Amino acid sequence: MHLILFIVFAGFCLAGAINLLVQSHPISSALSLIVVMTSLAVLYLLLGAEFLAAAQVIVYAGAIMVLFTFVVMLLNAGREERTLGSRAALRLGFPAVVIILAVIATVILHAQGLGTAKLSDGLTATKGATNIEVLSTVLFTKLLLPFEVTSVLILIAILGAVALARPGGGNEAERTGGK
Amino acid sequence: MNSLFSQEVPLSWYLLLSAALFSLGVVGFLIKRNLITVFMSIELMLNGVNLSFVTFACQWHAVKGQIFVFFVMVVAAAEAAVGLAIIIAVFRARATLAVDRIDLMKL
Numbered sequence: 001m002h003l004i005l006f007i008v009f010a011g012f013c014l015a016g017a018i019n020l021l022v023q024s025h026p027i028s029s030a031l032s033l034i035v036v037m038t039s040l041a042v043l044y045l046l047l048g049a050e051f052l053a054a055a056q057v058i059v060y061a062g063a064i065m066v067l068f069t070f071v072v073m074l075l076n077a078g079r080e081e082r083t084l085g086s087r088a089a090l091r092l093g094f095p096a097v098v099i100i101l102a103v104i105a106t107v108i109l110h111a112q113g114l115g116t117a118k119l120s121d122g123l124t125a126t127k128g129a130t131n132i133e134v135l136s137t138v139l140f141t142k143l144l145l146p147f148e149v150t151s152v153l154i155l156i157a158i159l160g161a162v163a164l165a166r167p168g169g170g171n172e173a174e175r176t177g178g179k
Numbered sequence: 180m181n182s183l184f185s186q187e188v189p190l191s192w193y194l195l196l197s198a199a200l201f202s203l204g205v206v207g208f209l210i211k212r213n214l215i216t217v218f219m220s221i222e223l224m225l226n227g228v229n230l231s232f233v234t235f236a237c238q239w240h241a242v243k244g245q246i247f248v249f250f251v252m253v254v255a256a257a258e259a260a261v262g263l264a265i266i267i268a269v270f271r272a273r274a275t276l277a278v279d280r281i282d283l284m285k286l
Contacts, residue, residue, distance in 0.1 A: 002186065002187060002188050003186040003187075003188055006188045006192065006193075010192070010196050013196060013200065014196070014199060014200075014203075017199075017200055017203040017204075017223060018203065020203070020207060020216075020219065020220070020223065021203060021206060021207045021210065021211070026213055026215045026216050026219075029211075029215075029216050029219055030215075030219060033219050033222065033223065036200070036223065036226065037226060040226055040229070040230060043193070043196075043230065043233075044230075044233050046188075047193065047233050047234060047236075047237040048237055049233050049236065049237075049245050049248075051245070051249075052229075052233060052245055052248055052249065052252075055249065055252055056252070059252050059255075059256055060222075060226070060252065060255070063256060064222065064255065064256055064259045067259055067260065067263055068215065068218075068219065068259070068263070071215060071263045071266060071267065072215055074267070075215075075266070075267065075270050075276060077213060077215055077276050080211065080212045080213040080216065080276075080277065081212065081277065089209040089210050090209075090210050093205075093206065093209035093210060094206060094209075094210075097202050097205050097206050097209070098202075100202060100205070101198060101199065101202040104198040104201075104202075105195055105198060108191050108194045108195055108198065109191060109195075111191065111194075114189065114190045114191050114194075114238060115189075115190055115238055116187035116188060116189050116190060117187060117188050117189075117190055117193070117234075117237055131245075134242050135242055135245060135246065135249075138242050138243070138246060139246055139249070143246060146250065150250065150253045150254075153253070153254070153257055154253065154256070154257055156257075157256075157257035157258075157260050157261050158260065160260075160261050160264065161260040161261050161263070161264040162264075163264075164261070164264035164265055164267070164268050165263075165264040165267045165268065167271075
């Protein structure tokens with residue numbers, strides 16, 4: 001069952017990622033990225049990370065991709081054009097990336113002691129504790145300070161986004177009436 | 180059929196998938212000419228790395244790997260908000276999203 005689920009959703013993942021590259025319209029790329037993220041949530045579930053699977057769907061497929069599609073529609077982004085730069089990047093970048101992937105794959109395939117994943121094989125070292133209990137215990141005791149710092153980070157990000165996206169934000173000429 | 184249902188998946192397959200996702204993200208970052216799609220490729224790379232974190236958390240039965248993924252998600256959300264605001268600001272200034280036309284720091 002694990003094998004079947006892995007093959008199906010890994011296939012969805014790769015197909016979505018390749019479709020992201022092939023599509024020329026940004027909205028199609030955004031929708032295929034949603035497919036990738038939702039399939040990754042299922043893979044997290046297979047690896048015993050229930051909380052992260054839920055967070056992946058809610059945060060990534062929900063919040064971030066809604067933001068992406070919203071911006072694509074707000075800016076009315078059309079088809080991208082093929083240019084000289086894109087052809088050069090295709091010709092130089094693609095072999096380089098294939099080499100990098102080959103190196104990483106060789107390292108992974110030669111790694112010793114990698115185990116196997118089976119269903120119901122999560123973080124539950126102590127009996128009776130669920131994934132969320134284990135996660136939150138560490139998050140709210142040992143790692144409380146980093147957790148609180150992320151709230152400050154989110155606050156700064158919100159303020160920065162509002163400051164940049166308001167009319168004239170990030171554009172000095174327009175703000176001073178130069179345009 | 181029973182062996183197919185109870186088969187375990189080697190963790191190296193998950194790592195290979197994560198490497199493939201990361202590489203596809205790099206390819207997208209290089210060949211896409213639309214600012215928003217380039218940004219989406221960065222998100223794809225982040226997702227590939229997250230998958231390898233979760234895989235190693237499963238391998239070592241360590242909770243820290245999953246917590247790291249949680250923090251990566253938080254930072255990715257903040258990054259998406261700020262990055263898309265920057266894209267909107269760039270579009271206001273240049274009226275284009277093609278990265279070839281956005282080649283000057285000066286507005």
